[in-house]
Amino acid sequence: MKLIDLPGLNTKRIKALSESGIHSILDLLNFFPRRYIDRTTVSPIQSLSGSGEETTVVGRIKKIQQKGYGRKKRLEVIIQDNTAALKGVWFKGGHYIRKQFSEDQLVAFFGKAKQYGRYLSMAHPEVDTLGDESEVENLQQIVPIYPGNKSFSKTYINSKLIHRWQQMILKHESPPEFLPDGILKEHQLPVRHKAYRMIHLPASESDYKMAFKRFKFEELFLFELSVAKMKHEVIEKQQGHLFADLGNYTRRFFNEELPFELTEGQASALSDIKQDVRSGKQMNRLIQGDVGSGKTVVAIGAILMALDNGFQAAFMAPTEILAEQHFRTLSEFLDPLDITIRLLVGKQKNSLRTDILTDIEGGACNVVVGTHAVIQQEVSFHRLGLAVIDEQHRFGVRQRAEILTKGSHPHVLVMSATPIPRSLAMTLYSDLDISVIKGLPGGRKPVRTAVRTQKKHQAIYNFMEQELADGGQAYVVYPLVEESEKMDLKDATAGYEKLKNRFADFNVGLIHGQMKSEEKDAVMQQFVANQIQVLVSTTVIEVGVDVPNASIMIVEHAERFGLSQLHQLRGRIGRGQRQSYCILVHGQKVSKEGRFRLRKMSETNDGFEIAEADLKLRGPGDFLGTKQSGLPEFEVADIIEDQWILEQAKSAAWQLMAEDPDLARPNHRELKKVFVPYYKERSRFYGMG
Template identity: 80%
Template sequence: MKLVDLPKLSTKRIKALSESGIDSILDLLNFYPRRYLDRTTVAKIDHLRGNGEEVTVVGRIKKIQQKGRGRKKRLEVIIRDDTGSLKGVWFKGGHYIKKQFSEDELVAFFGAVKKYGRQFSIAHPEYDKIGDSSDIQDLKKIVPIYPSNKALSKTYTNSKLIHQWQKVILKHEKPPEFLPESVLEQHSLPRRHEAYRMIHLPTSKSEYKQAFKRFKFEELFLFELSIAKTKHEVIEKNEGKIFQNLGDYTTAFFNQHLPFELTDGQKSALSDIKKDVRSGTQMNRLIQGDVGSGKTVVAIGAILMALDNNCQAAFMAPTEILAEQHFRTLSEFLKPLDVNIRLLVGNQKKSLRTDILTDLEGGGCDIVVGTHAIIQQEVNFHNLGLAVIDEQHRFGVKQRAEILQKGSHPHVLVMSATPIPRSLAMTLYSDLDISIIKGLPGGRKPVKTAVRPQKKHSGIYDFVEEELKKGGQAYVVYPLVEESEKMDLKDATAGYKKLKKRFSNFEVGLLHGQMKSKDKDATMQQFIHNEIQVLVSTTVIEVGVDVPNASIMLVEHAERFGLSQLHQLRGRIGRGERQSYCILIHGHKVSKEGQFRLRKMVQTNDGFEIAEADLELRGPGDFLGTKQSGLPEFRVADIIEDQRILEQAKTAAWKVMKDDPSLTQPEYQELRKVFTPYYKERSKFYGMG
């Protein structure tokens, strides 16, 4: 059957459907209702509450009238049953709708009812005409309401017509089932054809709920199967280097040179890494930990395992400022071990760059720290054994794949200081093994957070001055205004001038994105060495700055920041033994969402709890950036609301992949037909296709 075989399908309607992404019968079947009208109970008018409840009301038309003029023109149709009257109101399309009605006709109105004074009314009700009272029984059903748009409305392709088409399709077509029989039985899912019937022609609320569960499961199952396949191919094809020796580098560092005791979380993560690099297959592990939890020391442990086994290590960061920070940290930590560490970033002189590349290819360089400059074509390694990727969510999935081409299946360690909620980790990082570092290193005190209005600036500055006198240092951060670096800079510059006057007894510095790299570095070095006590900055210090002496973070216009961003900023302080304070300063008008974010920051220091709240506020696409993250845009599934279905789909998909990776068994034949093109598309994205 083809679209053109459907009744009342004009050329204009075919074009409108195509503009709505519907070019085939299957596309139309996959055009799901956005909601349903439950007509199974017809309400008496005097029984209505009028607080927005969705109802079905049947009555005879008593009056049809158009009121108002111009833009305020509206159509009112008053119906009456044996208990009272109700008004249907149309603010648009009144001229067309008026022609549909005649006085004394028996009609049914469906919609959300409101009460204004003594009068009940429904705005833009769905309606049906009834021949006589005996036909009311035909109304007692669940009616799907389909999404609409300008193209569909223009051609009068409404829910009623789409519903008729779905009836015709389901009478003549039977879409093949591709989910394995064992999966359908285990999870009590309706078969595909029945699920389409239940979603488009439901006889009860439970039917369309079952159908939606089926299609959500299906989407998540295919995605998880693609992740399982990706991981299977890595394990199958990529025999990892075996780091059998824990030699001089590793033992000397942890036994003689590490200036503090490892936390239980750090020890557990290092144990996971040790197991991975001795397994004979390529390590793909994510180290997740809150800001300041000590992930870098864990990464150093992995790097030293590579060096002990005559391999090189690469450490990739998303920005130059963060790459430079890691370069300094690694150089400081590994100074006693006589290790050759090089920094490779974009703005280096040609002679220096040539020297680094020669050093890398010749094997003289043990560790290279850098930005995406590391994965450029002309960069070659002598023997790359480990790639560490920091702040993974800031890189595209392809970039992660590209560094794998730089060696013979190097082990991969991914780090994230942005806590990823469990629901996202289950999808986005299903191909990675995950180690979570909980807690903070010893001696760290939780940061105290407070919210203050702008009018309290004077008292806040007095408090800051007291802390500075005690030897502390302060950040004052200004937001990115309207995504404009110029506006951002203007705001921060004005603040810098004001604070320079207020704190005239101290050194005040300015840091922003338009400064040259060497100037930024010089300013940061001054702050690190306490030559600057107050650093006024744009969000450029969100990541990559570690100043243990900094004890105060003032965030101006804090209501403009996202939750995770505020948490990242707060993570810049509290990195030493001094008690630290984060003061979030807000403007006059704060939205409900803004108030929620500020309140959540005061309530908890737990980055994972904050990430969950941020995910709920913004949704997964905005949380990570869908295109960057590799997370697909699901049609019906929601990884926040449908976590239980996600877990079931993941378990089922990974069981199938373990059972038959090639999907050649008879039970998986139909699944293979659907999954092969799906996986081909995903593989391109992952850089494997």
């Protein structure tokens, strides 16, 4: 059967369907209802409360009348069953609707029943005309409501028409099953052709709920199977460099140079890495930890393991500011070990760039730190053994794949200071092993967070003055939104002038996105050196340098910030021994969501809890901030709401891949037909196909 075989399908309607991605009968079957109307219950009119309940009533027409004049003209049709009367009211199109009614006719009205004066009323009810009472059973059904759009409206494609098409298709078509019998039975899923009937022609609410579960499982299963296949093909079969020795660099750094004790989380993550690099297989590990949990020290441990075994290491960051910070941090930590570290970013002069590239290729450079410039074509490594990628979610997925082409399949260590909720980690990082660093390094105190109105500025400044007099430093952050960059810059500049006057005994600095990189660096270095005590800033300090002495942060217009952004900002303080304070200042008008964000920030310092809340508020796409992040766009499944289905699908997919990686068994023949093109598309997206 083809689309053209459906009744009432003309050229304009074919075009409208095509614009919605419907090109075939299977596409139309996969065009699922967005909601359902339950018309299985016919209510006696007298039993209705009139509070707006949605229901079906059946009665004979007692009166048909046009009322009002001009724009206020309306059609009223009064029906009566053996208990009471109800009025159907149409404020538009009454002249045409009137033609379908006649007195004493048996009709069914479906809509929301509300009490107006003497009568219960339904505004613009759906109408079914009935021959006699025996037809009542035929109208008692679950009615699917399909998504609409302008193209559908223009060509008169509505839910009734789509439903009629689905009925016809399901009479003639029976899509083949591709999920193995064992999986269907274990997870109590209906077979495919039955699931389509249950979703388009449901007999009950449980029908369509069970069918949706099946299609969500199917979608998540194919995705997880592709990730399992990718890991099997690219990683499990890939020999990795063997870092057999913990040599002089590693021992000296941890035994003599590191000025603090490792936390339990850091030690555990390093143990995971040590196990990976000694396995003979390529390491692909994510180190996930909250802001300030000490991931950089773990990365340094991995870098030293590579250097001890005669390899080079690369450290990639998403921005030049962050790359420069990591370069300074690594240089400071590794300087006593006589390790050569070079910085490679886009803005460097050609002569310096040539010098750095020569050192990398010749082996004189042990560690290269940089942005995506590290993976550009002209960069050749002497012997790359490890790639560290910071803030992975801010890179495109292809960039993680590209690092594998440098050297001979180096070990990959991915770090994220943005806590990723479990449901996202299961999809975004399914191909990675995960180590989580929880808790703060020894001596650090949790930041205390308070929410205040703008009326409290005087008290806030008095408190800030005490902190500064006691030797602390402060950030004052203003929001920066691209669309209103000039206005926000004006806000920050005005704030800077005001604070210069208020805190005349201290040095006040200003940093914002329109400054040149060298200017920003100079101001940040003055702040680090405590030559500036108050730094007024837009959100460019979100990924700023580490200032252990900074103990107070005031966020102005805090209601404009997202949860994750507020958490990242707060992570700039509390990085030393001092007790630190974050004060979120908001305006008079704060939305319900804004109040929720501010309250959540004051209640917890746990980045994972904040991330879960943020994910629910914003959804996966906005949470990650980029469609290039590698997160698949699911048509039916919702990885937040359907996490339990995701876990079932992942377990089933990875078990099947372990048992039959080539899907060669006879009972996997249909699955292979569906999976091969799906996998080809996914691996192409990851730059592996």
